[in-house]
Amino acid sequence: MIDTKERILDAAERLIADHGIDATSLRTITTQAKVNLAAVNYHFQSKDELVHAVYSRRLRPINEARLAYLDQLEKQHGKQPVPIEKILDAFYDPVMAEIARAPSITRVVGRIYMDPHPSVDRIFTEEIAPVAARFNHALCRTLPHLKRPEVFWRMYLSVGLLAHAMGSARNMMNVSGGLCDGNDAQEMLAQIKAFAKAGFSAPGRQEKS
Amino acid sequence: MIDTKERILDAAERLIADHGIDATSLRTITTQAKVNLAAVNYHFQSKDELVHAVYSRRLRPINEARLAYLDQLEKQHGKQPVPIEKILDAFYDPVMAEIARAPSITRVVGRIYMDPHPSVDRIFTEEIAPVAARFNHALCRTLPHLKRPEVFWRMYLSVGLLAHAMGSARNMMNVSGGLCDGNDAQEMLAQIKAFAKAGFSAPGRQEKS
DNA sequence: GTCTATAACCTGATAGAC
DNA sequence: GTCTATCAGGTTATAGAC
Numbered sequence A, B: 001m002i003d004t005k006e007r008i009l010d011a012a013e014r015l016i017a018d019h020g021i022d023a024t025s026l027r028t029i030t031t032q033a034k035v036n037l038a039a040v041n042y043h044f045q046s047k048d049e050l051v052h053a054v055y056s057r058r059l060r061p062i063n064e065a066r067l068a069y070l071d072q073l074e075k076q077h078g079k080q081p082v083p084i085e086k087i088l089d090a091f092y093d094p095v096m097a098e099i100a101r102a103p104s105i106t107r108v109v110g111r112i113y114m115d116p117h118p119s120v121d122r123i124f125t126e127e128i129a130p131v132a133a134r135f136n137h138a139l140c141r142t143l144p145h146l147k148r149p150e151v152f153w154r155m156y157l158s159v160g161l162l163a164h165a166m167g168s169a170r171n172m173m174n175v176s177g178g179l180c181d182g183n184d185a186q187e188m189l190a191q192i193k194a195f196a197k198a199g200f201s202a203p204g205r206q207e208k209s
Numbered sequence C: 001g002t003c004t005a006t007a008a009c010c011t012g013a014t015a016g017a018c
Numbered sequence D: 001g002t003c004t005a006t007c008a009g010g011t012t013a014t015a016g017a018c
Helices: A006-017 A026-033 A038-043 A047-077 A084-099 A105-113 A118-142 A148-167 A169-177 A185-201 B002-021 B028-031 B037-045 B047-077 B084-101 B104-115 B118-144 B148-167 B169-175 B185-201
Strands: none
Touching: A006 A026, A006 A047, A006 A105, A026 A038, A026 A047, A038 B148, A047 A084, A047 A105, A047 B169, A084 A105, A084 A148, A084 A185, A084 B084, A105 A118, A105 B084, A105 B104, A118 A148, A118 A169, A118 B002, A118 B169, A148 A185, A148 B148, A148 B185, A169 B118, A185 B002, A185 B148, A185 B169, A185 B185, B002 B028, B002 B037, B002 B047, B028 B037, B028 B047, B037 B047, B047 B084, B047 B104, B084 B104, B084 B118, B084 B148, B084 B185, B104 B148, B104 B169, B148 B169, B148 B185
């Protein structure tokens, strides 16, 4: 039998993935995890802290892997800027690895940008913002002909590709009439990478003089 | 003094934009709208119906304008496929017009793809799926060298650009360190269009033989 | 660490007076 | 159409026994 704490996290992750944070009560979590209601407040202090732990458990390894990947790339290329497609690999591939480990994170993580929940906002500044800054810096070196706001916009939109595909994967089969499978993570990442690479390579709206 | 029904819709829209559906209670809505609690159940039958009305009010004009725009383009080009950037205009520009009328729809509409709420699912099949099918058809004519799933994937990702930018606009200023303003709808659409056009123009991963 | 019991409160919906 | 009052049920969080 696994740890109580981990069983709570697993159940919460599944339920938040399917119904969102607010629609997931501690009671449904503890019922599904087959633990006592009070165990949540013992192991985590509050629901907000539990939600934070759910996100943090998945996002931390992803973001650590991203930064390590990018560091390695920059070491390889020395003073040369890292090619755009390699930066995209560093950003997207670690997500793939984590999805393989826990498929339900697609819907949990995908929704993080949209959910105006307080416990999510914390994750945003703690885990996401520093990684964004690091990648933005690398991108600016690779795309020196673009103005800085334009680079940031494109990075932001690239995140949107991933967030959207992950967050609304469940709709793809229906809307596409069976043409595309949103749960095929391999295909999803390939499509996203191709799209993002082209997006970054577009001519600047206002090229630097 | 405006209509009671409309005041409820306005308040609900603002609150859902800021806090999401589940975190918005009928009581906060009626308080902010300065109407009686029971008025909601009189004018709408339930909270779900109210939520549906909130979304439908904004999405219907947007999608009608999109279809009309696309019809007009196809008439103009006769048997020739419509160029990709014009299809993108037809898809993105009507949103711009609606944002100008009601800025809070950025956050409301942006989140529609992520929110696993039942009353949202209805909107999805009723208002969004038919428009997706129509645009997908036009895109397949314009991009005959791409396999059909690939066209659909790219359309889906183009929607993601818009959804993400609209849904998490509030974060942009912070994360970019003041570099980009997510509430500048004009700039947002320009960046999205440039990115999407490049994405669609990328070489196919599996070109048709 | 795990349980029961309960406090204190908020929720959507409705019946019935005006 | 608009109000008050209320119902029946849900919520998080905690105190205290084991």
